[in-house]
Ligand SMILES: O=P(O)(O)OC[C@H]1O[C@H](OP(=O)(O)OP(=O)(O)O)[C@H](O)[C@@H]1O
């Protein structure tokens with residue numbers, strides 16, 4: 001889950017894209033990049049790091065132009081430590097294309113071999129996004145019937161791209177001298193929405209908060225399979241380019257990934273989290289009698305709405321027992337288990353008076369590797385809590401994710417192959433209450449009856465694209481090799497071997 005944004009305006013766009021990326025920082029902390037277009041000339045700056053560190057004044061000055069795009073990266077393919085895999089990616093032919101991607105291609109390895117043997121295109125990194133930009137370039141070359149390039153040519157190319165690539169992808173791409181292209185995979189797994197400013201600026205971004213926060217009015221979500229082409233004058237052309245579509249967004253966006261003030265596919269993320277708290281409250285009652293709980297304490301940040309609603313329904317006080325150091329990023333999207341573990345303690349500190357002598361119910365939005373809950377339960381005990389109960393607003397995460405969340409192996413998931421009781425023992429809580437899968441789907445799904453379902457594969461093992469089998473997952477597991485940061489222990493990534501080397 002990276003954050004992407006694309007803009008077409010009639011004035012300079014560098015600062016606007018920078019501001020938009022700050023509003024997407026929660027979706028990716030490892031690298032950031034901006035591309036701008038002035039006529040036919042492409043300007044780009046990308047590097048590892050957070051937005052504020054990557055762009056200095058001199059970099060911003062070197063990004064002129066009236067159209068552009070940006071990305072914040074949370075790597076789910078390739079190497080988290082490679083500067084070259086920061087996005088956007090550039091290919092010079094045809095026209096000069098730059099592209100930014102949120103999601104993960106599940107057939108990147110096969111495509112990489114195909115691009116080399118059939119299309120004679122060399123892919124220089126382990127990133128699936130470099131594969132994607134080359135597939136788009138190849139298809140655009142084939143469908144262009146002369147100059148100027150028409151939206152119809154672009155849409156024909158996107159149709160072919162949909163036929164070749166698999167997995168999840170929300171994409172923004174600039175075609176030099178022509179305009180901004182955006183498209184979303186046929187299941188709409190990753191979010192993408194569009195809005196407009198009072199001056200006619202068109203913005204396409206991962207989350208609605210990006211539009212609102214930069215003074216643009218949200219207009220609509222990009223439909224699954226749909227492509228939008230915005231020419232350099234700001235005219236918007238759209239077309240459905242996929243043969244079969246089914247709106248099934250990733251449910252983890254609502255649980256954790258997106259900001260609560262965003263609305264994705266007609267669902268308020270905040271309301272989704274409140275609803276999760278409500279259904280979780282019912283499950284808590286059946287496990288721990290509310291009169292045995294003195295206080296409900298959220299594990300900041302993402303669990304707050306669920307914890308608040310749960311406390312209200314149980315008639316229990318809701319208190320802040322942990323203070324978050326706002327200068328430490330989100331721990332779950334950090335690369336490497338050692339850094340994630342260390343960051344929990346750096347990030348959260350206890351207010352001892354809220355714990356001393358009390359039975360506390362801690363609430364988190366999800367328990368994935370168990371890194372946070374293990375540390376937090378111990379911190380609550382060290383602060384003098386009598387009993388420490390733990391509740392998760394999401395069900396146990398038991399299956400690897402292949403669509404752009406960095407949990408590619410089952411073995412790293414604390415609940416994989418374990419009973420709730422076994423997980424409880426590992427995290428050291430006195431009781432552990434999980435949401436159930438149907439409860440989660442209903443709590444969120446009822447907020448938009450037009451949804452055709454969710455991708456909830458990390459919870460139920462059902463992969464929405466229908467083309468992921470045990471072999472694919474094993475291949476993804478095996479491919480997690482040789483991607484270790486020399487300074488990190490336990491850091492591995494999904495690697496796509498080069499066909500030349502295979
Ligand atoms: O079981 P784990 O592997 O530890 O992962 C789950 C935790 O990670 C996330 O928090 P994070 O610190 O990333 O972000 P937040 O501040 O938005 O809650 C999530 O909200 C859980 O607290």
Ligand SMILES: NC(=O)CC[C@H](N)C(=O)O
Pocket residue numbers: 001002073074075076077078085101102103104105127128129404405
């Ligand atoms: N989380 C994402 O969306 C990642 C995008 C792409 N797969 C990368 O690793 O760079």
Ligand SMILES: [Mg+2]
Pocket residue numbers: 299300301302303364365372
């Ligand atoms: Mg958290």
